[in-house]
Amino acid sequence: MADAEYDYDLFTIGIGSGGVRASRVAAAHGARVAAAEEYRVGGTCVIRGCVPKKMLVYGAHFAEDLEDAQNFGWDVGEPKFDWIRLRDSVQKDIDRLEGLYGETLDNHDVTVFRERAEITGDHEVTLASGKVVTAKYILVATGAQPLVPEFKGNQHCITSNEAFHLDEIPNRVLIAGGGYIANEFAGIFNQFGSKVTIVNRSDVILRGYDESLRDRLLQISLTKGIEFCFNAEFEYVEKQDDGTLLVKLTGHDEREFDLVMVATGRSPNTKGLGLDKVGVELGSKGEIKVDDFSKSNVDYIYAVGDVTDRVQLTPVAIREGQAFADSLFGDVEPYAVDHSCIASAVFSHPPIASVGMTEGEARNALGSIKVYQSDFRPMKHVVAGRSERGLYKMVVDAANDRVVGIHMIAPEAPEIMQAAAVAVKAGLTKADWDATTAIHPTMAEELVLLK
Numbered sequence: 001m002a003d004a005e006y007d008y009d010l011f012t013i014g015i016g017s018g019g020v021r022a023s024r025v026a027a028a029h030g031a032r033v034a035a036a037e038e039y040r041v042g043g044t045c046v047i048r049g050c051v052p053k054k055m056l057v058y059g060a061h062f063a064e065d066l067e068d069a070q071n072f073g074w075d076v077g078e079p080k081f082d083w084i085r086l087r088d089s090v091q092k093d094i095d096r097l098e099g100l101y102g103e104t105l106d107n108h109d110v111t112v113f114r115e116r117a118e119i120t121g122d123h124e125v126t127l128a129s130g131k132v133v134t135a136k137y138i139l140v141a142t143g144a145q146p147l148v149p150e151f152k153g154n155q156h157c158i159t160s161n162e163a164f165h166l167d168e169i170p171n172r173v174l175i176a177g178g179g180y181i182a183n184e185f186a187g188i189f190n191q192f193g194s195k196v197t198i199v200n201r202s203d204v205i206l207r208g209y210d211e212s213l214r215d216r217l218l219q220i221s222l223t224k225g226i227e228f229c230f231n232a233e234f235e236y237v238e239k240q241d242d243g244t245l246l247v248k249l250t251g252h253d254e255r256e257f258d259l260v261m262v263a264t265g266r267s268p269n270t271k272g273l274g275l276d277k278v279g280v281e282l283g284s285k286g287e288i289k290v291d292d293f294s295k296s297n298v299d300y301i302y303a304v305g306d307v308t309d310r311v312q313l314t315p316v317a318i319r320e321g322q323a324f325a326d327s328l329f330g331d332v333e334p335y336a337v338d339h340s341c342i343a344s345a346v347f348s349h350p351p352i353a354s355v356g357m358t359e360g361e362a363r364n365a366l367g368s369i370k371v372y373q374s375d376f377r378p379m380k381h382v383v384a385g386r387s388e389r390g391l392y393k394m395v396v397d398a399a400n401d402r403v404v405g406i407h408m409i410a411p412e413a414p415e416i417m418q419a420a421a422v423a424v425k426a427g428l429t430k431a432d433w434d435a436t437t438a439i440h441p442t443m444a445e446e447l448v449l450l451k
């Protein structure tokens with residue numbers, strides 16, 4: 001396979017989830033692979049996204065767990081939270097994971113350049129150091145970055161990138177956006193004792209998720225003391241002499257906050273990569289347009305993960321990286337990633353998990369549907385004296401009894417969903433679910449007892 005005409009068979013730009021998978025699998029198939037990363041090996045998910053965020057979610061949940069412990073007989077005294085200790089424990093583990101990613105690449109003989117890379121000509125990449133290398137194929141896996149809307153004073157706001165490195169937990173935090181990151185960090189800061197306000201340009205949170213779940217999360221968040229400002233946008237943010245931020249939102253009076261975090265989506269990292277020099281076509285958000293096999297309009301340039309803005313989720317980037325490497329360098333027929341019926345979760349407090357069609361989507365697409373619902377108070381909450389209720393919804397195609405969607409908001413919903421998603425993806429019917437004996441007592445048993 002080695003093509004002496006080029007220095008490498010594959011050059012990967014960006015060593016995040018998609019880039020690591022593609023590089024190591026291509027190398028395992030015998031390709032000569034090099035990869036470049038300008039920041040830290042591991043990408044958004046490992047360094048400043050899913051992984052450290054989940055650790056903060058665990059840390060945050062202790063606030064309620066310690067409260068709940070009392071009715072289970074535990075006296076734990078006055079709980080005290082030390083943010084610096086949690087922050088540093090999380091960063092220590094991120095360092096460990098980064099090391100493991102680097103080792104994986106080393107073990108597969110992938111040459112890693114820890115510097116920025118830019119495409120400077122056909123099959124040609126120039127590194128920040130000035131070194132020029134050539135490759136038969138180039139894979140762009142540069143991910144995405146937080147998109148901060150234009151408004152006066154936006155330089156005083158942070159994004160999720162910085163949230164992991166704060167010196168202290170703010171007393172009053174304003175979070176802009178109503179999506180994944182806004183709701184996850186609202187839960188985190190709220191449990192750490194901040195007064196949290198979410199501001200969103202519309203009156204919808206978590207657009208795309210089932211309406212019943214979104215309503216439930218909104219109600220629970222309000223009960224927990226999170227405030228929502230809907231249909232509002234920033235007029236300005238001013239930094240005051242004492243470091244606090246004076247914020248003016250449309251339709252609202254000026255208010256002071258200690259921290260403003262913007263979580264209004266992420267835009268593909270395609271600037272300054274030299275893509276224009278070789279004529280790679282971009283979409284309206286700056287994403288690299290690719291076909292089903294992750295190939296751009298330039299036949300030796302491919303792209304996987306968030307930079308293509310297909311589905312901005314780590315497991316999807318990993319699958320795209322795997323399919324790319326197998327298809328180009330493996331001994332298999334080229335294959336495409338199936339982007340349908342992808343399960344997802346929001347690690348809010350409580351978490352949401354979802355797979356398949358929402359009730360609204362199914363009604364529009366299928367016409368005749370059946371909806372089964374369980375609105376329950378988890379046993380643990382009953383003993384703890386917590387009023388918070390969970391909600392499971394199953395959407396069934398009335399024509400053939402096939403389960404086309406499952407939507408849950410309750411403790412452990414993402415853990416339960418991973419297995420439930422197999423059944424939905426496999427197209428099992430409601431009768432198949434009903435034929436499965438419950439495991440009692442669990443929350444998950446609700447899924448096979450829906451009437």
Ligand code: NDP
Pocket residue numbers: 149176177178179180181182184200201202204205206207263264265266311312313344345346347
């Ligand atoms: P989301 O796309 O989830 O949400 C963006 C929010 O910002 C929406 O409420 C949107 O409003 C609003 N918005 C978008 N553009 C603007 C604008 N110009 N001005 C004001 N508001 C705006 O983005 P996030 O930043 O929360 O997360 C980015 C992506 O990262 C997610 O889409 C997801 O793919 C991924 N992610 C996944 C996680 C997980 O799997 N648990 C966790 C965190 C991130 P509107 O609804 O009106 O469009």
